[in-house]
Amino acid sequence: MNDIRIKTVDLSKWYGKIIGLNAFKLEISSGITGLVGPNGSGKSTFFKLAIGCLKPKTGKILILGKNPWMNQKLMSDIGFCPDYDNLSDETTGREFLELVGGLHGLKKISLRNRINEVSEIVGMKKELYRKIGGYSKGMRQRIKIAGSIIHNPKLLLLDEPLSGADPNVRKSLINLIKYLNEDLGHDIVVSSHVLYEIERMTSKIALIYKGRAIASGEISDIRNLIDEHPHNIIIVGSKIEELAKKLLEKKYTISVGFIDDRKKIKVQVSKPDEFFDNIAELIKELNCKIEQMYSLDDNLEAVFNYLVER
Amino acid sequence: MAIDRIKYRSWKGEKSSHFHRVYTIVNNIFLQKMKSKGILIILIIGLFLAHAFPIIFGALIPHEELTAEMMVGTNFISYLKNGLLIIFTILLVSLVCSDLISQDLKDKSFVLYFSRPIKTFDYLAGKIGGAISIISIFTFFPFIIYCLVIIGTQTGDDYSGSISILGKTIIVGILTTIFFVSYGTMISSLTKKKTYAGIGIFMSFFVLIIIGDIFTTFDQNWSLISPINLLFYSYDIIYGIELSSNLNSNIIGVLLFCIIFLPLVITFIQVYKKEVGK
Numbered sequence: 001m002n003d004i005r006i007k008t009v010d011l012s013k014w015y016g017k018i019i020g021l022n023a024f025k026l027e028i029s030s031g032i033t034g035l036v037g038p039n040g041s042g043k044s045t046f047f048k049l050a051i052g053c054l055k056p057k058t059g060k061i062l063i064l065g066k067n068p069w070m071n072q073k074l075m076s077d078i079g080f081c082p083d084y085d086n087l088s089d090e091t092t093g094r095e096f097l098e099l100v101g102g103l104h105g106l107k108k109i110s111l112r113n114r115i116n117e118v119s120e121i122v123g124m125k126k127e128l129y130r131k132i133g134g135y136s137k138g139m140r141q142r143i144k145i146a147g148s149i150i151h152n153p154k155l156l157l158l159d160e161p162l163s164g165a166d167p168n169v170r171k172s173l174i175n176l177i178k179y180l181n182e183d184l185g186h187d188i189v190v191s192s193h194v195l196y197e198i199e200r201m202t203s204k205i206a207l208i209y210k211g212r213a214i215a216s217g218e219i220s221d222i223r224n225l226i227d228e229h230p231h232n233i234i235i236v237g238s239k240i241e242e243l244a245k246k247l248l249e250k251k252y253t254i255s256v257g258f259i260d261d262r263k264k265i266k267v268q269v270s271k272p273d274e275f276f277d278n279i280a281e282l283i284k285e286l287n288c289k290i291e292q293m294y295s296l297d298d299n300l301e302a303v304f305n306y307l308v309e310r
Numbered sequence: 311m312a313i314d315r316i317k318y319r320s321w322k323g324e325k326s327s328h329f330h331r332v333y334t335i336v337n338n339i340f341l342q343k344m345k346s347k348g349i350l351i352i353l354i355i356g357l358f359l360a361h362a363f364p365i366i367f368g369a370l371i372p373h374e375e376l377t378a379e380m381m382v383g384t385n386f387i388s389y390l391k392n393g394l395l396i397i398f399t400i401l402l403v404s405l406v407c408s409d410l411i412s413q414d415l416k417d418k419s420f421v422l423y424f425s426r427p428i429k430t431f432d433y434l435a436g437k438i439g440g441a442i443s444i445i446s447i448f449t450f451f452p453f454i455i456y457c458l459v460i461i462g463t464q465t466g467d468d469y470s471g472s473i474s475i476l477g478k479t480i481i482v483g484i485l486t487t488i489f490f491v492s493y494g495t496m497i498s499s500l501t502k503k504k505t506y507a508g509i510g511i512f513m514s515f516f517v518l519i520i521i522g523d524i525f526t527t528f529d530q531n532w533s534l535i536s537p538i539n540l541l542f543y544s545y546d547i548i549y550g551i552e553l554s555s556n557l558n559s560n561i562i563g564v565l566l567f568c569i570i571f572l573p574l575v576i577t578f579i580q581v582y583k584k585e586v587g588k
């Protein structure tokens with residue numbers, strides 16, 4: 001039981017009449033754990049409770065065996081990367097890291113060395129002196145992750161780190177997250193509303209739905225359920241007609257439809273893992289410019305409904 | 311990514327680093343604000359008009375010693391009760407304090423601080439310290455420079471009297487800086503929009519001056535409703551200048567305490583209740 005990193009017992013949090021978490025019961029051990037649930041399911045509330053920025057209404061949450069509420073010392077062992085972008089456009093990446101490093105008590109040479117280390121880890125060393133306002137979505141995520149690991153925390157909490165990123169950035173961020181765990185030894189809890197993204201990082205997941213942890217365990221069991229349902233993916237960008245044609249030739253594609261004046265395509269696939277494996281190569285091959293790619297929650301919702309009704 | 315495993319180990323919460331964490335916030339705000347063209351322009355013009363001229367004239371006009379009248383008197387060489395000084399101070403406070411808390415409320419960047427080993431008090435101390443570091447360039451250091459220039463060019467021998475005024479001016483500088491920063495920070499914590507906060511700070515001073523002036527015809531104590539009048543009366547008290555018999559010095563003391571400490575309490579509650587302790 002020593003490797004339990006997060007433990008919640010009947011944890012509940014509600015905002016007025018809106019339920020954030022409801023009798024949430026979960027144990028998260030070392031390694032990478034994926035927290036999967038549709039938007040509004042309570043993932044961000046869970047993270048805010050974990051970093052002590054929210055107080056539970058009932059129940060308890062233990063992070064590394066300690067209660068995080070008003071426990072600022074514990075924050076030295078936790079690194080948090082929020083889902084929203086709170087970076088100032090006018091500051092450079094280096095200034096941002098100097099601020100967060102300083103907030104952890106790092107100074108002078110140790111801070112400078114650590115900034116060099118983390119910027120190398122996240123692949124941002126060359127971009128450090130640029131203003132954050134000029135960063136791409138992927139760069140912003142990377143610098144946020146650098147800020148969350150600057151104090152070398154035992155536990156890393158990443159709230160939707162892949163949201164809004166294009167397929168290539170997603171792939172490199174997934175590699176980075178795996179590297180942080182496998183090579184640097186950080187225990188990581190990463191949230192997403194797309195199961196297939198989590199699957200590329202870990203086999204351990206917890207499903208969260210309407211404020212409850214409804215299942216946890218090996219991803220393969222969940223996948224079997226998901227594969228019974230078609231998976232819908234939206235792709236936004238230019239030159240996507242070619243991509244649509246190519247996708248139709250693939251065996252895993254059930255249908256492709258244009259929406260919003262041919263600026264978007266909705267792809268329905270039977271084998272999402274194969275789709276996600278191939279899509280980056282296809283985009284490169286066709287030289288398409290993809291602005292966004294995201295999965296719709298439909299099929300995951302169906303699995304959640306199935307699990308809840310069971 | 312062929313790099314060696316990191317040798318660095320996390321910070322373990324030594325007390326000696328506590329002040330450094332607050333200093334980090336102060337330093338960050340100072341550097342950010344000094345990059346702002348608007349703040350730099352107001353600072354440069356304000357320093358030139360409201361400080362450089364009085365300092366040059368003060369040095370050139372023959373004087374025996376530094377007196378309270380030179381600081382807060384009603385004659386033409388009065389330094390601290392200069393309208394330009396007040397207008398530029400209010401403008402500067404509006405610019406510096408407008409986004410101090412409001413931007414964090416808007417961006418939800420409280421999490422940036424509170425997911426670190428930072429308490430609400432540290433956060434506010436850092437924010438207020440950062441604002442003080444800028445405002446003091448206008449409302450503290452020039453006062454000291456003025457006194458030193460006047461003392462350096464005085465023709466009389468009574469240096470002890472001049473140094474006593476210098477000591478009182480240090481208190482006045484600290485009071486003025488904290489007075490404006492405390493008020494500005496509170497306004498910034500009441501809204502998510504920095505424009506509202508900036509205009510709110512600027513306008514509230516003038517509205518209160520107008521209200522104070524209207525009601526002063528009935529009772530002079532009504533003039534205390536204006537923060538600027540309150541500040542000027544407190545200067546008089548510090549420099550030992552007799553107040554009008556119609557004014558109640560106890561009310562001045564209580565109001566001064568309220569206008570400095572109540573905004574700090576309100577700001578703390580706003581941050582704590584709205585974003586941290588939800």
